[in-house]
Amino acid sequence: MDGPHAVGYARSARGRIGAVARYSALVVAALLFLLPFYLLVRNGLATDAEITAPNWTFFPTTLHWGNIGELFADPSVPMAHALLNSVLVSVLQTIGQVVLSSMAGYGLARIPFRYSNWVLAAIVATLMIPAAVTFVPTFVVVSSLGWVSTLRGLIVPGLFSGFTAFLFRQYFLSFPKELEEAARVDGLGHWGAYWRIVVPNSTGFIAAIGVITFLGSWNAFLWPLVIGQDSSSWTVQVALSSFLTAQTINLHELFVAAAVSILPLLLVFVFLQRYLVQGVAESGIKG
Amino acid sequence: MTSRDVVDRPAPVADRRRSKRHGRQRTWPAFWVFVGPFLAGLILFTFVPIVWSAVLSFFDAHNTVTPTTFVGLANYVDMLTNSDFLASLGTFSVFAVFIVPTTVAISLGLALLVHRLRFARAFFRSVFFLPAACSYVVAALIWKLSIFNGVRFGLANTLLGLFGIDQVPWLSSASPPWYWVALVTLRLWLQVGFYMVLFLAGLQRIPGELYEAAYVDGARPGWQVFRYITLPQLRATTVAVVLLNLIAAYQAFDEFYNLMSSARGYPPFARPPLVYLYFTALGQGQDFGHGSAGAVILALLIGIVTVLQARLFGFGRRD
Numbered sequence: 001m002d003g004p005h006a007v008g009y010a011r012s013a014r015g016r017i018g019a020v021a022r023y024s025a026l027v028v029a030a031l032l033f034l035l036p037f038y039l040l041v042r043n044g045l046a047t048d049a050e051i052t053a054p055n056w057t058f059f060p061t062t063l064h065w066g067n068i069g070e071l072f073a074d075p076s077v078p079m080a081h082a083l084l085n086s087v088l089v090s091v092l093q094t095i096g097q098v099v100l101s102s103m104a105g106y107g108l109a110r111i112p113f114r115y116s117n118w119v120l121a122a123i124v125a126t127l128m129i130p131a132a133v134t135f136v137p138t139f140v141v142v143s144s145l146g147w148v149s150t151l152r153g154l155i156v157p158g159l160f161s162g163f164t165a166f167l168f169r170q171y172f173l174s175f176p177k178e179l180e181e182a183a184r185v186d187g188l189g190h191w192g193a194y195w196r197i198v199v200p201n202s203t204g205f206i207a208a209i210g211v212i213t214f215l216g217s218w219n220a221f222l223w224p225l226v227i228g229q230d231s232s233s234w235t236v237q238v239a240l241s242s243f244l245t246a247q248t249i250n251l252h253e254l255f256v257a258a259a260v261s262i263l264p265l266l267l268v269f270v271f272l273q274r275y276l277v278q279g280v281a282e283s284g285i286k287g
Numbered sequence: 288m289t290s291r292d293v294v295d296r297p298a299p300v301a302d303r304r305r306s307k308r309h310g311r312q313r314t315w316p317a318f319w320v321f322v323g324p325f326l327a328g329l330i331l332f333t334f335v336p337i338v339w340s341a342v343l344s345f346f347d348a349h350n351t352v353t354p355t356t357f358v359g360l361a362n363y364v365d366m367l368t369n370s371d372f373l374a375s376l377g378t379f380s381v382f383a384v385f386i387v388p389t390t391v392a393i394s395l396g397l398a399l400l401v402h403r404l405r406f407a408r409a410f411f412r413s414v415f416f417l418p419a420a421c422s423y424v425v426a427a428l429i430w431k432l433s434i435f436n437g438v439r440f441g442l443a444n445t446l447l448g449l450f451g452i453d454q455v456p457w458l459s460s461a462s463p464p465w466y467w468v469a470l471v472t473l474r475l476w477l478q479v480g481f482y483m484v485l486f487l488a489g490l491q492r493i494p495g496e497l498y499e500a501a502y503v504d505g506a507r508p509g510w511q512v513f514r515y516i517t518l519p520q521l522r523a524t525t526v527a528v529v530l531l532n533l534i535a536a537y538q539a540f541d542e543f544y545n546l547m548s549s550a551r552g553y554p555p556f557a558r559p560p561l562v563y564l565y566f567t568a569l570g571q572g573q574d575f576g577h578g579s580a581g582a583v584i585l586a587l588l589i590g591i592v593t594v595l596q597a598r599l600f601g602f603g604r605r606d
Binding site: 052108111119129134142218222244249269276 | 314315317318319320321322324325326328329331332333334335336337339340343352353397400401403404405407411412413414415416417418419420421422423424425426427428429430431432433434436441442445476480481484485487488534537538540541544545548549550561564565568569575578579581582585586589590593
């Protein structure tokens with residue numbers, strides 16, 4: 001899809017100069033955006049001396065692939081365990097949040113109930129309160145449940161997103177009603193219509209929300225930092241941060257660890273970008 | 288979003304007929320099967336904490352969440368006269384003043400450039416969006432130990448060295464406040480692509496006839512068309528971007544915490560509200576009373592600002 005106004009003058013000389021200028025600007029900007037990723041890999045495959053050398057060079061002299069093995073062999077760095085925690089938290093949180101929020105959204109959008117507007121108002125009210133301001137009170141509740149430094153404490157409070165439920169409700173409001181009516185005529189109840197008709201026909205939207213949730217969950221820092229007081233419950237982000245502020249920093253291991261930590265997201269990004277873009281466009285505008 | 292938006296449900300005719308036939312008792316169990324589990328969790332992990340926090344804010348609550356000493360408004364008075372807490376609000380304001388306009392300008396600029404491309408459009412969109420896959424912690428690591436490494440040589444100091452400029456201690460000195468360069472560029476890198484996607488979506492919704500009409504009327508491609516067609520049509524998106532940006536800036540924590548703290552501790556400058564509350568409530572003293580009072584004050588402040596903005600921009604009005 002071209003910008004409609006590009007058509008009229010693109011063939012003129014002026015348009016061609018404009019196009020060259022545009023592409024040049026974009027290439028420069030793209031290189032700037034990719035530079036930090038390059039630095040991550042460059043430092044991860046360098047030695048500490050090369051990372052901190054007074055005469056810093058753009059390219060390291062040799063690539064030390066052994067850094068990766070060294071990271072996972074280092075007993076003082078709980079990297080493998082932190083990765084496992086992050087995978088568990090992100091996957092379970094994504095599945096749980098999508099299931100709970102889509103059900104709630106469907107119920108709010110489609111099942112008549114006298115007080116559903118009050119329920120919706122209560123959910124919408126939570127959107128006004130920035131999630132990060134509630135971290136002190138939520139910590140108080142979770143710690144009185146005895147969930148500090150547990151996977152439960154990491155995962156469960158993040159399952160209930162008023163924002164996601166609201167997005168699903170808005171989406172289901174615009175879902176074609178005829179499909180469900182047909183299902184009801186065929187004798188399906190609300191539950192049957194939801195599982196057999198609505199969910200299978202909403203995979204695009206569900207994938208979009210799922211990808212966004214996964215991204216947020218994997219990159220979350222404040223809550224895992226607050227709740228992960230014991231290193232056995234650290235996620236990748238907390239583990240990285242703890243190295244960042246430690247007395248002695250093993251720089252090349254730290255950079256390799258950071259590179260490893262963004263690999264899963266880069267894969268998600270490459271394969272599911274369509275859904276990611278759709279999700280951002282939808283959630284951003286409606287938010 | 289106003290509460291009125293939520294309340295005036297259109298009540299579809301089919302629903303009303305069905306509920307009359309079966310009676311209301313037939314649908315409320317189904318409603319609770321769908322909404323109940325979610326709502327129970329929301330109550331336990333959002334409503335209960337907020338109420339509990341409001342209660343704690345009136346108590347002396349060090350190291351305990353079931354306090355006994357009622358102190359009235361003392362925690363609030365302490366926080367509102369605490370120069371560190373007030374300074375944290377100032378830090379947020381400075382951050383917002385830097386980050387909101389630059390984010391809008393750069394993400395809109397990139398969106399305009401990418402939108403007009405005839406080929407490689409998906410490639411450039413991906414490149415600018417790619418940092419969204421990176422966490423603040425990882426970005427802080429790259430910024431702190433590679434680009435803005437001030438103690439040793441980093442990329443920035445090496446580049447400045449080419450021009451004969453001395454090493455700059457980017458993150459370890461409050462004056463001159465070079466640390467803002469690192470804080471702002473880090474967030475720009477991470478979030479500009481996200482907002483660019485919002486602007487791209489907005490640009491795609493502008494009907495082509497508007498541009499054709501403008502050209503027929505003699506408007507020149509470029510500034511005039513941008514000023515009188517594109518910009519007004521993007522109003523809703525721009526308002527959304529500004530609001531999302533402000534809310535996100537208010538919650539700034541990750542990059543401040545990771546860029547500024549070290550084994551030696553956290554410097555007193557550059558503490559936004561959340562970093563300050565984190566150290567108050569979960570630092571050595573586990574001071575939940577003052578932490579809760581601070582959280583309540585913040586929530587009220589954000590609420591007031593949000594309402595004012597909604598009035599100002601007419602956000603949430605139905606178009």
